[in-house]
Amino acid sequence: MIAEQTGAAEPGRTARVCYTPLPGRRVPVIALVGSDGSGKTTVGNALFDWMAARQPTRFCHLGKQTGNWGRAIARLPLIGRKVDSAIVGKSAQSRKSKGAGPGAALVIFTLSMRRLVRFLRMRRLHAMGYVILTDRYPQAVVPGPMDGPGLVARQPGNVLVRVLTWLEQAIYEWMAGFRPDLVLRLNVDLATALARKPDHRPETLRQKVADVPRLSFNGAPVVDLDATQPVEDVLATARSHVAAVLEAYQPGRGYPAGRN
Numbered sequence: 001m002i003a004e005q006t007g008a009a010e011p012g013r014t015a016r017v018c019y020t021p022l023p024g025r026r027v028p029v030i031a032l033v034g035s036d037g038s039g040k041t042t043v044g045n046a047l048f049d050w051m052a053a054r055q056p057t058r059f060c061h062l063g064k065q066t067g068n069w070g071r072a073i074a075r076l077p078l079i080g081r082k083v084d085s086a087i088v089g090k091s092a093q094s095r096k097s098k099g100a101g102p103g104a105a106l107v108i109f110t111l112s113m114r115r116l117v118r119f120l121r122m123r124r125l126h127a128m129g130y131v132i133l134t135d136r137y138p139q140a141v142v143p144g145p146m147d148g149p150g151l152v153a154r155q156p157g158n159v160l161v162r163v164l165t166w167l168e169q170a171i172y173e174w175m176a177g178f179r180p181d182l183v184l185r186l187n188v189d190l191a192t193a194l195a196r197k198p199d200h201r202p203e204t205l206r207q208k209v210a211d212v213p214r215l216s217f218n219g220a221p222v223v224d225l226d227a228t229q230p231v232e233d234v235l236a237t238a239r240s241h242v243a244a245v246l247e248a249y250q251p252g253r254g255y256p257a258g259r260n
Helices: 040-052 066-074 080-094 102-127 159-176 190-196 202-214 231-248
Strands: 002-006 016-019 029-034 057-061 131-135 182-187 222-226
Touching: 016 231, 029 040, 040 057, 040 131, 040 182, 040 231, 057 102, 102 131, 102 159, 182 202, 182 231, 190 202, 222 231
Parallel strands: 029 131, 029 182, 057 131, 182 222
Antiparallel strands: 002 016
């Protein structure tokens, strides 16, 4: 979808970029992705305020947010740490070649479908004509905690687990097929992420930080942002690309308006 980058960038500024709207769309979808500790909430809120002042926009969170539950459980007196360790153990088991047991797989699948519910709501808002900014976005390339399928074992031994794994993968591929117009990818190193999120599990955060650069979204253009830089610098680059996408969808600049 990205067409070209024009002109030489002045020091401290981003060169002008041009985008082409996706055929049949009236308004764009912008995805903001990154691990915990990359500043998604701060950047997302500021970017949404800036976008909403220009066009009707909705901010959609497309994550499962099960991590919040895990951290809440870990803080419970006496039993919290033990229960949290058991959850980590089940999660590690799901990554083995034979996968999780049927009970654990059913829980993982059910929680994963929360993302589908949020995705369908986002699609309805987009069909109504709202510009969409998302916090996270489903992808089917890298299984695991970075918005990919939760049943990551590719050769599960149990029949039910095999069915759930296939079904979840198919659902994620369907969601990923609705391509964002632009992906803003926040990159951060593990030390910075841990400093910003000291209550998060280090092993989970380490995997997320490592997975972020591997993410792709059905050929959508990806702009990599260094999330260790000052937030105003990150926002300036993000706004320049979002502005170019919004401009591309103005009447007469792209394809004729059609159905989403």
